[in-house]
Amino acid sequence: MTPAQTTRLLPQAYRPLFAHAGFKRLLPALAASDLGDGMSVVAVAWLAIEIAPPGRSGLLLGTALAAYALPGALGALLFGRLLRRLPAARLLAADSRIRAVLLGCVPVAWAAGLLHPVLYVALLAGSSVLHAWGNAGRYSLVAQMLAPEQRLAANALLSSSVSASIVIGPALAGFLAAVISPAWLIGLDALSFAVLAVQVGRVRAPGGEAATEPKPGSEAGSEAGSEAGSTSEAGTEAGTKAQGGAVTGSDRPSAGLQLLRRQPELLGVLALTWFFNFLYGPAEVALPLHVTDDLHAGAGLLGLYWALFGAGAVLGGLAAGALRRFPLWPVTLGIVAGWGFALVPFGLGASAPVTLACFTLGGLIYGPFTALSYTLFQERTPAAWLTTVLAARSAALLTAGPVGTALGGPLIALMGPRGVLAASGIATVALAAVGAAVRIRSTRRPAPRPVHGSGPCGGAARP
Numbered sequence: 001m002t003p004a005q006t007t008r009l010l011p012q013a014y015r016p017l018f019a020h021a022g023f024k025r026l027l028p029a030l031a032a033s034d035l036g037d038g039m040s041v042v043a044v045a046w047l048a049i050e051i052a053p054p055g056r057s058g059l060l061l062g063t064a065l066a067a068y069a070l071p072g073a074l075g076a077l078l079f080g081r082l083l084r085r086l087p088a089a090r091l092l093a094a095d096s097r098i099r100a101v102l103l104g105c106v107p108v109a110w111a112a113g114l115l116h117p118v119l120y121v122a123l124l125a126g127s128s129v130l131h132a133w134g135n136a137g138r139y140s141l142v143a144q145m146l147a148p149e150q151r152l153a154a155n156a157l158l159s160s161s162v163s164a165s166i167v168i169g170p171a172l173a174g175f176l177a178a179v180i181s182p183a184w185l186i187g188l189d190a191l192s193f194a195v196l197a198v199q200v201g202r203v204r205a206p207g208g209e210a211a212t213e214p215k216p217g218s219e220a221g222s223e224a225g226s227e228a229g230s231t232s233e234a235g236t237e238a239g240t241k242a243q244g245g246a247v248t249g250s251d252r253p254s255a256g257l258q259l260l261r262r263q264p265e266l267l268g269v270l271a272l273t274w275f276f277n278f279l280y281g282p283a284e285v286a287l288p289l290h291v292t293d294d295l296h297a298g299a300g301l302l303g304l305y306w307a308l309f310g311a312g313a314v315l316g317g318l319a320a321g322a323l324r325r326f327p328l329w330p331v332t333l334g335i336v337a338g339w340g341f342a343l344v345p346f347g348l349g350a351s352a353p354v355t356l357a358c359f360t361l362g363g364l365i366y367g368p369f370t371a372l373s374y375t376l377f378q379e380r381t382p383a384a385w386l387t388t389v390l391a392a393r394s395a396a397l398l399t400a401g402p403v404g405t406a407l408g409g410p411l412i413a414l415m416g417p418r419g420v421l422a423a424s425g426i427a428t429v430a431l432a433a434v435g436a437a438v439r440i441r442s443t444r445r446p447a448p449r450p451v452h453g454s455g456p457c458g459g460a461a462r463p
Helices: 003-008 012-018 021-051 057-067 071-078 088-111 117-128 131-145 148-176 182-201 219-227 233-242 255-262 264-294 299-325 328-347 352-366 369-380 383-397 400-444
Strands: none
Touching: 012 021, 012 148, 021 057, 021 088, 021 117, 021 131, 021 148, 021 182, 057 117, 071 117, 071 131, 071 383, 088 117, 088 131, 088 182, 088 383, 131 148, 131 369, 131 383, 148 182, 148 299, 148 369, 255 264, 255 383, 264 299, 264 328, 264 369, 264 383, 264 400, 299 352, 299 369, 328 352, 328 369, 328 400, 369 383, 383 400
């Protein structure tokens, strides 16, 4: 079967993506790095336990997991002045190279007998310091490479790759760990990032890397100006920047957060996503205790819950490409509410088969959320600001899960696992209702007189 015949077997929304040479070259490398990260979820924790001093494994485990994730939020704020102006491809390549080198040092140091816990934590922290910028570069590069109508399908493929890695990666790590040390699994993750760095260097957005800095009078500049064509200060700043002028204060590390604060719609998307992830945190803590305390089952059932959730999320993520015809905001709010309703049966004393079905359905509903969220940012953000705003988004969201998880312990002591799962679901449904009310109220306000384009968002289609 020829590649052209294979492409025709794909759903209509995905066919143009696999006809795009750059995206087709980049996607396998991104998927490989996602799989490597999925394996590292197990490998980082396991290796921490192996090298920890006696009686200190819990402390090192928590520190290692935090070091592998949280420095990305700090890097998004500290390095804004240096990195905001870099093209998306260079940001993604820089993050990939740093992760390849520092994670690659872990198996080397382990093999040499030099992997002290302090060195291990330092290598993990250094490898993640540009994670927010690398993630922003990934989605910004896709936005530059593809036409606006192709972005949702592309984002769906990227988010489905992450969901699949959460299912496949830990299972593959468990299988390989019977043969090799977890240090070598981290080395495989480093190798995947080295491959990604090479592939990114071979990909160019239309018009070359300079596409991230629109020139005066260019189409990108006009689009950015249109998108920023409101009476807000941020709109004026973004439009000026897109036209090639200087932006006062744009080089400050907090520039992305400042723009988000002055763009109500983008701030609304970020707030919805933050609270959605925050409310998910207690459920993640409560589920294992629900399995052991309420259902009196073991790790096998817990693994089945997460495997079915992951499978549903992959299928739901792939289905996101077909949602382009629907308004993005209502669909996004519907996903939030749907996930909340999927958790409510846990609090009603439903049996394990029923809650397994609900959790699978919850994964299917949740699957398109990440792709839709990124698509809203890509469509609403001026092109010259996209990497900065996405980096600020990543930095903010890195705090949501840990805060929610930390809250889960006290809530379980107060309400029990079953009650926390139900409360998380009800609160998530309430979040969707509040989001819908705010959205309806904002759309009823008189729109400001547009400077460019046909409305406050210029040529971008409003959901």
